[in-house]
Amino acid sequence: MRVAEFDTGRQAFARLRAFAQRGAAEMERCELCHSVVAPRHPHLLKLEGRRLICSCDACALLFSGGAASKFLRLPSRIERLENFRISDAEWESLGIPINLAFFIKNAQDGTVSARYPSPGGATESWLTRETWGSLVAAHPLLQSLEPEVQALLVNRVGEGRGPTTGEYYLAPIDLCYQLVGVIRKHWRGFSGGTEVWQEVESFFSRLRSGDDSAGE
Numbered sequence: 001m002r003v004a005e006f007d008t009g010r011q012a013f014a015r016l017r018a019f020a021q022r023g024a025a026e027m028e029r030c031e032l033c034h035s036v037v038a039p040r041h042p043h044l045l046k047l048e049g050r051r052l053i054c055s056c057d058a059c060a061l062l063f064s065g066g067a068a069s070k071f072l073r074l075p076s077r078i079e080r081l082e083n084f085r086i087s088d089a090e091w092e093s094l095g096i097p098i099n100l101a102f103f104i105k106n107a108q109d110g111t112v113s114a115r116y117p118s119p120g121g122a123t124e125s126w127l128t129r130e131t132w133g134s135l136v137a138a139h140p141l142l143q144s145l146e147p148e149v150q151a152l153l154v155n156r157v158g159e160g161r162g163p164t165t166g167e168y169y170l171a172p173i174d175l176c177y178q179l180v181g182v183i184r185k186h187w188r189g190f191s192g193g194t195e196v197w198q199e200v201e202s203f204f205s206r207l208r209s210g211d212d213s214a215g216e
Contacts, residue, residue, distance in 0.1 A: 030056035043174045044071045045149050052174055074149045074172040078207060081168040084141060086154065093131055099156035099166075100200070102176040103127075107147035115176070117183040119192075144170075151176050155204055157197065167204055179203055 027036045031053040032044075042060035044053050047070050055073075063073045091099070094114060101116040112132045115122040136142045145152060151173050156166040182203055186196040 028054055030054060030059055032056075032059040042076070043074045043172070045074060045173070046071055047148075050148075052177075072149050074174055075146060076172065077170075078172070078175065079170040080207070081141065081170065084139060084168045085166060086135070086139070086156075086168070090135060090138065091156065093134070094125075094127060095131075096125060100154065102151040102153045102171070102173075102179075103145075104151050104173060105145050105147045110147075115180075117180045119184060119187040121184060122177065122180045149173055153179075155200075157200060167208075169207065 028039070028041070029035060030037050030041075032055060035056050035058075037054055037056050042055045042057060044055045044060060044063060045051070046053055052074075053071075060073050063069055063071045094101075096114055096116055098116050101114045103112055103114050105112050111129065112127045114125045114127060116125070117123075142152065149172060151171055153169040153171045153176055154166065155168075158166070179200070182199050183192070183196055186199045187193070188195065
């Protein structure tokens with residue numbers, strides 16, 4: 001099954017928005033055992049349909065070993081890559097039209113797709129094996145990217161507008177889709193408007209401070 005069958009940014013955002021809109025009286029439940037879960041709880045990737053689902057800690061633990069299963073547990077750790085930087089030339093070779101994107105690796109064939117936020121959700125762009133291979137050769141750390149459930153999240157929005165070298169994270173894919181939701185919610189007009197970029201900065205500011213609820 002190919003990554004192209006993964007939830008689109010629109011679908012993922014719709015699910016995250018539904019989570020956020022549930023009132024206190026309507027408690028979220030594990031989609032496997034139906035027990036009530038805490039506001040912050042694990043997520044699983046259901047490989048059939050590439051769908052994100054809520055899970056309790058006990059059910060999530062069943063899928064933490066990486067064994068063959070129809071579910072994969074999303075990692076909880078967010079790691080900022082302090083000594084990592086993609087050069088302007090390398091970024092241009094990826095063919096991504098904006099300076100904000102995340103990259104997900106397919107578990108079966110090793111191909112990689114880039115997803116970047118847009119007013120309509122997450123736009124997907126496939127990288128050639130040669131392009132991704134060249135990037136991995138220059139940055140061996142990318143070999144550790146966990147397929148399907150972990151992304152390389154890149155924020156180079158400030159580059160060209162001030163003294164910055166960009167920000168790079170290894171992050172669970174649900175966090176990346178929270179960012180997609182933030183942009184879709186606040187985008188105005190053709191260029192997005194001032195508010196959306198302030199919200200993007202606020203999202204990454206929380207990540208820098210170690211707050212892993214950046215998109216909530």
